[in-house]
Amino acid sequence: MTEIQLAGSGGWINADLTDEQVIKSKLVPNIDKHFLSSLEKLDTAKMSKHFCKQCDSEFDGPTQIQIEEQPNEAVADGLILIERGQYTCHKCNSVIGEYRVFQKKE
Numbered sequence: 001m002t003e004i005q006l007a008g009s010g011g012w013i014n015a016d017l018t019d020e021q022v023i024k025s026k027l028v029p030n031i032d033k034h035f036l037s038s039l040e041k042l043d044t045a046k047m048s049k050h051f052c053k054q055c056d057s058e059f060d061g062p063t064q065i066q067i068e069e070q071p072n073e074a075v076a077d078g079l080i081l082i083e084r085g086q087y088t089c090h091k092c093n094s095v096i097g098e099y100r101v102f103q104k105k106e
Contacts, residue, residue, distance in 0.1 A: 008036040008097025014049040036097035054094035063087040
């Protein structure tokens with residue numbers, strides 16, 4: 001596990017990631033920045049810190065997670081979107097980042 005800072009549209013989250021997650025979080029291979037949006041839902045136990053741009057506050061521990069919907073809709077050949085949600089700030093409830101969880105169609 002490696003602790004990485006993951007950028008979201010409304011802040012960032014520090015989380016322990018597997019080697020596979022670290023690779024997946026880099027949208028551009030030659031730039032040293034990692035993104036929340038390229039990962040599925042993070043385990044809150046792996047989050048060590050987060051920052052909200054809206055209220056300009058940093059917090060120890062995980063964000064709140066708000067499940068937006070569980071649509072179970074086909075999005076591509078062989079993929080189903082099973083959950084869509086957001087990482088939100090404890091103080092002001094602003095969105096720090098979003099996630100999507102996919103499942104392979106059998």
